[in-house]
Amino acid sequence: MSIAEQPTNKTDNPLKIVEDATCTFCGCVCDDINLTVEGNQITKAQNACVLGKAWFFNHHIEERPEALIDGQPATYEQAIDRAAQILLESQYAITYGLSDTTCEAQRVAVAITDWIGGCLDTTTSVCHGPSGMAFQGVGEVTCSLGELKNRADYLIYWGGNPAESHPRHFTKYSLMPKGEFVPNGRKDRTAVLIDVRKTKTAKAVDIHLQLKPRSDFELAWALRALAKGLELDDSVEEKTGIPLAQLKEVMEGMKKAKFGAILFGMGVTMTRGKHLNSEAVLALARDMNKHTRWVAKPMRGHGNVTGADNVVSWSTGYPFGIHLGRGYPRFNPGEFTSSDVLGRGEADAALIVASDPYSNFSQPARDHLKAINTIVLDPKLSETAKIAKVAFTTSTYGINEPGTVYRMDDIPIPLRPAFDSPYRSDYDILKAIENKIRKHQLEAVNAGLKAGEFRIVSGCSSAW
Amino acid sequence: MTDIFILIPGRTSKQGTTLNEGKYTEGYQTEINTLKMNPDDMERLDIAEGEEVRMWNEHGSVVVPCCTGKNELPPGLLFISYGDKSSQLMPGETHGTGMPDSKGLDVQIEKIAT
Secondary structure, eight states: OEEEEEOOSSOSSOEEEEEEEOOOSBTTOOOOEEEEEETTEEEEEETOOHHHHHHHHTOOOOOOOSEEETTEEEOHHHHHHHHHHHHHHOSSEEEEEOTTSOHHHHHHHHHHHHHHTOEEOOGGGGTTHHHHHHHHHHOOOOOOHHHHHHHOOEEEEESOOHHHHSHHIIIIISSSOOOSSOTTGGGGOEEEEEOSSOOHHHHHSSEEEOOOTTOHHHHHHHHHHHHTTOOOOTHHHHHHSSOHHHHHHHHHHHHHOSEEEEEEOHHHHSSTTTHHHHHHHHHHHHHHTTTSEEEEEEOOOBTTHHHHHHHHHHHHSSSSSEEOTTSSOEEOTTTSSHHHHHHTTOOSEEEEESOOHHHHSOHHHHHHHHHSEEEEEESSOOHHHHHOSEEEEOOOBTTTBOEEEEOTTSOEEEEOOOSOOSSOOHHHHHHHHHHHHHHHHHHHHHHHHHTTOOOOOTTSOOOO | OOOEEEEEEEOOHHHHHHHHHOTTSHHHHHHHTOEEEOHHHHHHTTOOTTOEEEEEETTEEEEEEEEEOTTOSOTTEEEEESSHHHHHTSOSOOTTTTOOOOSSEEEEEEEOOO
């Protein structure tokens, strides 16, 4: 970290320059941002894209209570007590969110869920969860973003609009930069967009395959067939909207590439077919390796959603949708994923970390979330915070807090905070809740031992 | 009988920037509550720029202003930024994946009678 403090004549606030700060708005996790900080306000964010600037300029300190219990202002200590009580008394709690916080906080959230025998899920389940399932089915031919920058001469953006959602992916990692084996940058690369819409990304690429909605699966399998040299008839165009001749042309280009990459977004995972769509795209990249080097990478959204996948995977063996109630992890998307658990009206408590499911989930899931005891940690007010029994105001990771996040290519990157917050971090709050829970559980065990009983407290509820 | 359209909820740059300013800002609310439609479809259905329409399916019904999608959308396709309105039209069923059908939703549209 390189932080130089300098006095300023303009204001009483000290001027601080934070070099190589890390932006955690999207999965690109750009770590070359130079911040100018005046007091508790970031005034310049050199190298940041339009989304990064909005992230850095709008996370100043807000005047809000540190916590709310039933909508009434409360202290952190009161809220931590209440949160621990809710989680201990629950029969079937669910932990959700986690993609906009540090890996350190994610680890504590996993531990809490394990101690109380709850369900563990992250925003991955409504993002690239289907891709996570597909990795288990067909594997992942992968690479780092640095390899893309230095090697990729054929890029296929599939079901995503990075020009708007990941603006610096183009300039820093994939489309534009000059690299060791692509010294002329953009001129050395061919770019294709596969999307139902003619988005801003369409203007940046050489070829736009504007497929019909809900035909990603068929298009991927048509390309797989062409990669194997099989003959196809014109029904491909009828189904996908893409002329067979154009598909053959693209496949020729793919085979001639030295290093190709499919970068796929939620147009693939959120559309009917879901994990089967992701599987088809991943299998296409795998098949192409019979001709030349190809990889496929999901374009990840939130700043540390990749960290959530990593932390949850190394802790439990699975990336999301996990039940810990039997004392060992069980993975079952559709059963233990939040949309389903809440939509079926099953959970009786929820621990929501840095996420707003009350704005984004289906109506049945939202209705249930409102009906149960919900605990929320969020730096900003959200609809979920409004309906929560206990709502914590937190500091913002990366801006106020150090820690580790994972870039979308699974590269861990340190955070370099800009200024202190009067609010506590997710990690501190979660650790305090965990300590309360463990203290109570251990006291219950000791009391049982003294009375000549032995009770397993972890993994089941116990009276507060 | 009204036409069936396919709705694609998604991310936009403006949604991302206004999200950071706050979910209760006018900019964010306008962005997530505005429907984009192919201009020919709007003309055929006699919907003026900015005019409100009712959009519904078996999961919910919302009222949103409608505007042209800067030639991004082919006929029959609609776009709206992810948010409360799009979520109201999303099914709870995930088909064993954890992911509700969040893009490519069948919806119907009608002009709000004035």
